[in-house]
Amino acid sequence: MRFFRPVIIFLVLALCSCKGGDKDWHEPQSEADLSGLSVTSVSGTLYDIELSKRPDIKKVLFKSTADCLEALDRGMVDVYVDDDDTFTEPELKRQKLKIAFRGGMELPTAFAFQKGSELRDQFNLFLDSLNRDGSVERIRKFWANPEGVPFETIPEIETYTEGEFLRIGTASMREPNSYVANGVWVGFEVELVKRFAASLKRPVIITHFDVPSLIFGLQTGNLDIMMGSITVTEERKRNIDFSEPYEIKHPAFYVIDRESETHHMAFFSRIGDSFYQNLFLDKRWSYIIRGLQKTLDLTMLSVLFGSLLGILLCAMSRSRKKWMKDFVSVYALLMHGLPMLVLLLFMFYVVFSGSSINALFVAVVAFSLNFTSSASGIFSSSIDAIPKGQTEAGLALGFTKIGTFTNIVLPQAIQKGLSSFKGACIGLLKNTSIVGYIGVLDLTKASDLIRSRTFDAFVPLLLISVVYLILAWAIGKILDLALKKS
């Protein structure tokens, strides 16, 4: 019974949170009606600033659209404010949302560049020429798909593999501007930048970041172009340059559609629908597979390089030279003290800043450096745990110093240190879930990507939780097997 109690409490809480209480509800029709309501928006956006000007509104901020919708769905907030093109019609239906009213504010949308960049002028010329022959309108129509079925192909554009990469960062993984379908970046904005790159005869690389990281990336020269329904604001203009706007948006105030069919759908068919939406529609499971691949690559490479460097560091810590010992202790101090995320960001934005090095590579470097310190510590303490008499016995039998170490001390040290090493590997695996911060599409980021399109947290998170658990279990088994073989 004691075991089930937390489960029951959890279920009760979950049920309560699903059924938001229906108080006296008057749907707001204008901005004046918002007084006294609680309104949510994505933090750091224009709406964040605009809402602050209204003290009569209770402002609730979240990091992503998906989180805002979750809050709206649970009845924690009344209204969600965002651009009026945030959702397609079918999406609104699926999310049981409707637009209560549109705001009067005009929001120009444009591409952003580094301050004083020549690329901006080139892009403006390019956009102007497309505007004149009506191409922009044609492309927009192509992607503004009334049925809401995601496009799986992009109209044929010449691609280049040689030359310097045009590094694009996008803040959006949403239709119709920029999103991933079948593993390829597509959408209205994507087509525009790809055509632009083709006109420069340069290859393109597109990565997803949040807006603050994108602006930082532009400023440090890690990125060439920033896009993803970026609104031109006076504040942003101080730090970055914008192209000519290609679209004018308006704010929209979203509320739950209480008459919608989805709202009254049965629990199990909702779950089924959720699985379909999150995994099978548009082959979304393939993100998970590719994310898994990245997570595995990152974990295995970091364990490999970290262990090799760890051996070196362990040897240095046992050396007679003082400077070597000092180096190891300073290194260990640094790695113990720095949060992994800080180290990762430091590597990405400072050490490898401005270079066109692959983010996965940067992640492997950062995680290897971190793992080196824990691995060397584990190696060192496992060797120390073997009594001195073992070394003496080996020497006395006629083994050389090295022979004694490899034949007698090492096999015992490996047995001693294996469980800590396993723990460190699993810790590393779990730690890799932060690489999304520098744009590596790992398992966690893959679930984020799905979540940002389906606005459903439960299924993607449940799925990757299961995958992480299986991986952690498998790492332990593999290491045990490797030990048995040797």
Next chain:
Amino acid sequence: MITVEHLNKKYIEKDGKLTTVLKDVNCEINKGDVISIIGPSGTGKSTFLRSLNMLEIPSGGRILYKGEDITAKGYPLDQLRRKVGMVFQQFNLFPHMSVLENVKFAPVKLLGMSDEDATKEAMSMLRKVGMAEKADSMPGSLSGGQQQRVEIARCLAMKPEVILFDEPTSALDPSMVAEVLSVMRQLAAEKMTMLIVTHKMKFARDVSNRIFFMNQGVIYEEGSPQQIFGNPVHSATKAFVQGIMKLSFDVTNDDFDFFDMNSQMSAFSTKYGFSDKRDKIIHVTEEMTQVVLQSYRPLHIVLSYTEMTGDVAVAFMIKDLHQSPLLNKDIDELAMTMVRGMSREVIEEPTKLGYRIKVVL
């Protein structure tokens, strides 16, 4: 076979103090010798033994093995150690290998023996030490005595020319000492060259052809067991082999703390198991110091206990005196009669330093 010349070992301790473990060790070890190295603890016995296979690197002097200087820089020590086996106090078996694997590991790895040959050889060595039955056991499941016998077999499997035993029975439960010593007796009978650091005097006397008595970092006295145990030249050797324990005091004037002396003597007699004689000791000492030899100061008092014979004696020594004080007319005859009555024997003898009266209880 092994010649040791002016071997010494010093090291600087953490507090910067220089400690000399071996001062100047010289000896010649011949093929077939069974040498027991005895002596008080902390006199460098183990350090000397461990120098012979260079587990301990000497600070000075030379060790010649069959004429080759093994202390020379760059001498292939791993080759030397294959011929000079060592058995440790703590056995040091490899805990992750079975008994059989422990024994055959080095022959396979170092002598290039085939697994089949090495197994055959290892089994015959294990049979020799009576451990063949446990060939597949792990060391952790064996008793100390069994582990030590496996250690000897492991050492023998390398076909050594000499075996160094570093206190092979010191870490053992008393009930297991005999099984290890009997294996060593058997080896000695087979004319294996052996050097044994040991505290087992009876074993050393029975099994060795030579005894090294080490004291204060040198080989203090060397000889056959008969000589060392029966008729040692030096008094330190005699005290050690006979197991003489001493407790001494200097009474310089009458302010001496007699109560403290009494309690120390009492503790000493309890420690060595002759507390039945405690009252006699104290009584005799009191009569002698405060009545009979009242006018003789300074007075050197030694309480001694001989482990071998169980004798307890109190000796009173008066410096620079050449004739017995008991001949003096002023002596308190009554008190002296009491002392004689309590003792087995009173020995009056002149020594180099002065005159000694020894009361054997």
